[in-house]
Amino acid sequence: MIIRHFVMxxxxxxxxxxxxxxxxxxxxEFTLDNGLKVVVREDHRAPVIVSQLWYKVGxxxxxxxxxxxxxxxxxxxFKGSSKAEAGEASQILSNLGVQENAFTSDDVTVYxxxxxxxxxxxxxxxxxxxxxxxxxxxDEFAKEIEVIKEERRLRTDDNPNALAYERFRSxxxxxSGYHNPPIGWRADLDRMSVEDLRAWYHRxxxxxNAVLVLVGDITLDEAKxxxxxWFGHIPRQPDIIGKKxxxxxxxxxRKLNIHVKAQLPTLLMGFNVPSLSTAENKRxxxxxxxxxxxxxxxxxxxxxxxxxxxxxxxxxxGAGYSAVTRGDTLFIFNxxxxxxxxxxxxxxxxxxxxxxxxxxxxxxxxxxxxxVKAQLVASLVYSRDSIxxxxxxxxxxxxxxxxxxxxxxELEEIEAVTPEDIQRxxxxxxxxxxxxxxxxxxxxxxxxx
Numbered sequence: 001m002i003i004r005h006f007v008m009x010x011x012x013x014x015x016x017x018x019x020x021x022x023x024x025x026x027x028x029e030f031t032l033d034n035g036l037k038v039v040v041r042e043d044h045r046a047p048v049i050v051s052q053l054w055y056k057v058g059x060x061x062x063x064x065x066x067x068x069x070x071x072x073x074x075x076x077x078f079k080g081s082s083k084a085e086a087g088e089a090s091q092i093l094s095n096l097g098v099q100e101n102a103f104t105s106d107d108v109t110v111y112x113x114x115x116x117x118x119x120x121x122x123x124x125x126x127x128x129x130x131x132x133x134x135x136x137x138x139d140e141f142a143k144e145i146e147v148i149k150e151e152r153r154l155r156t157d158d159n160p161n162a163l164a165y166e167r168f169r170s171x172x173x174x175x176s177g178y179h180n181p182p183i184g185w186r187a188d189l190d191r192m193s194v195e196d197l198r199a200w201y202h203r204x205x206x207x208x209n210a211v212l213v214l215v216g217d218i219t220l221d222e223a224k225x226x227x228x229x230w231f232g233h234i235p236r237q238p239d240i241i242g243k244k245x246x247x248x249x250x251x252x253x254r255k256l257n258i259h260v261k262a263q264l265p266t267l268l269m270g271f272n273v274p275s276l277s278t279a280e281n282k283r284x285x286x287x288x289x290x291x292x293x294x295x296x297x298x299x300x301x302x303x304x305x306x307x308x309x310x311x312x313x314x315x316x317x318g319a320g321y322s323a324v325t326r327g328d329t330l331f332i333f334n335x336x337x338x339x340x341x342x343x344x345x346x347x348x349x350x351x352x353x354x355x356x357x358x359x360x361x362x363x364x365x366x367x368x369x370x371x372v373k374a375q376l377v378a379s380l381v382y383s384r385d386s387i388x389x390x391x392x393x394x395x396x397x398x399x400x401x402x403x404x405x406x407x408x409x410e411l412e413e414i415e416a417v418t419p420e421d422i423q424r425x426x427x428x429x430x431x432x433x434x435x436x437x438x439x440x441x442x443x444x445x446x447x448x449x
Contacts, residue, residue: 027394027404028220032227034236035208039394039404040223041215043387049120049216050391052112053127054399056211057204059184060106060177060245060326068184068192069200071104072148076197077111078102079140081126082133086140089126098123104182107326108399114388117217121226128230131205141194149190152183160260164440165268169330171256172270172436176245176327206237211398215391242401245327247272250433259443265337267345268438269352270330273429276323277400285323286413287425288331293376294364294422295319295355300371302355303335312341313351324393326400330436331429345439359426363419377411 026042058070080086093100098115100123113123156162166181173179184192212231214223251272276285295303296319303317317335333352337343364372383389394404 025390026220027408028223029404030220030224030227032207032232034232034234035206035239036210036212036227036231036234037398038212038214038223038227039398040218040220041213041387041390041394042217042219043215043390044217047117047217048114048387049117049214049218050112050114050387051120051123051127052110052213052391052395053131054211054213054395055109055205056107056209056240056242056399056401057109057200058105058107059180059182061204061242062177062180062184065188065191066196067180067188068148068182069196070109070204071182071184072145072189072192073197073200073205074102074104074109074111075144075148076136076141076201077130077134079137079144080135081130082135083129084126086135086137089130092126093119093123096122106178106180106182108396110395110399112391120214120218121230124226124230128234131207131210131231132234134201134205136194136198136201138194141197145189145192148183149186152186152189156181156183157186160262160440161266164258164260164266164438167256167258168268168270168436168438171254171438172272172330173245173247174251174254175248178245178327178329204240207231207234208236209240211395213391213395213398215387215394242326244278246278247328251436253432254436256436256438258438258440260440262440262442264339265345265442266440267333267335267337267348267352268436268440269333269349270436271332271429271431272328272434272436273321273331275325275327275329276402276406277326278328282413283417283421284425284428286410287417287421288321288429289323290369290372290376290414290417291359291422291426292319292321292331294368294372297372297375306355307335307348307351308338311351312338313343313348314338315340317348317352324396324400324402345441349437356426356430359422360430361423363423366419369417369419369422373414373417377414380410 028040029037031037059067062069078087078090084092090100093113096119098113098119100113102111111127115123156166170179212227273288274284276282279285295301303319307313307317314335315338319333321331322329335348335352337345337348393407397404397406
């Protein structure tokens, strides 16, 4: 379970980062009378479009004892509406060569298609129909909830790393809905009812609680015409003002021993930190992003050079931070001790703290920071070559009420981060009263057995 940043090797790192940036693309936004926001980014390299419908609801919106509703409703969205019976819409799209899927996360539920340009009207018609007239039959729900329980068993309960991470997250977020697993707790799946899902659908699935993102071979006029044609008749619902999931200012130093069916121990460390949505100083979020790249940005990053190669403390280690969430988030480390060299989780934990203390006491050199910036920007620019990635980032921002324009400003924001910012942010957030530590141990090491 190692988090890795994708990086590209660069022989020259002293160029201005703007040299890597692609020309700004034509991006437009408009809102229908019923509140549906539409963001359109033109990319006419091929007659292909990515269509994504983002609903502003996910597991962090769910109350205790009612977890798993957003994910279960995602499953039921394929079980029929006024124009298609269960599974029929997917079959229609498949026959037209359309790739479709959906996912549920902490903040959002998303339905997306990748399709030839001339297939877009069919996809939007079916998408709008299930927004307005979804069927949630009791018999289909009874079958699908068993599928979801099996999914949970395979992906989490019988997966040691996933199970450990779920327990870790539940402790790391003591005050916000982010402690809910998107798939839901098993006890809540057992007592979920079809009436619960119907109520969830009617509460959250409305045009004024959604964002439609279209990226590819489409113009603004075409998008306006099709959005109005298929979604314009759907009535607006009462606006929902979602509160940001905020964490305790100083949650305290929390520790957890987790015994799972694993061969080797794993260390998880998570610091409660702000996101772009919650940071009082937005520079902090971009700085945390750069710190993650500095620590875990390839073979020249500090986790690799210091802990893996020089000290031989780990066989693998990673650091990760996601700036784009609706509420406060985590800066996470995970590492595998080098047991062949006799290293323990305690040794690794000490080594990570040494790296963090180094960030606090010694500013990175300009040369090191320029190299890390170049690697990070190169990976961002590379990802933007994909229309699916472009749509995903635009939708992620808009769905958590951040403007899509931040997507095009990210490169200059990263370039503006200074060595002083690195030191300041490390001192501010990498403290023990913000820390959750999980010691993931093989079951045979459980002395309580």
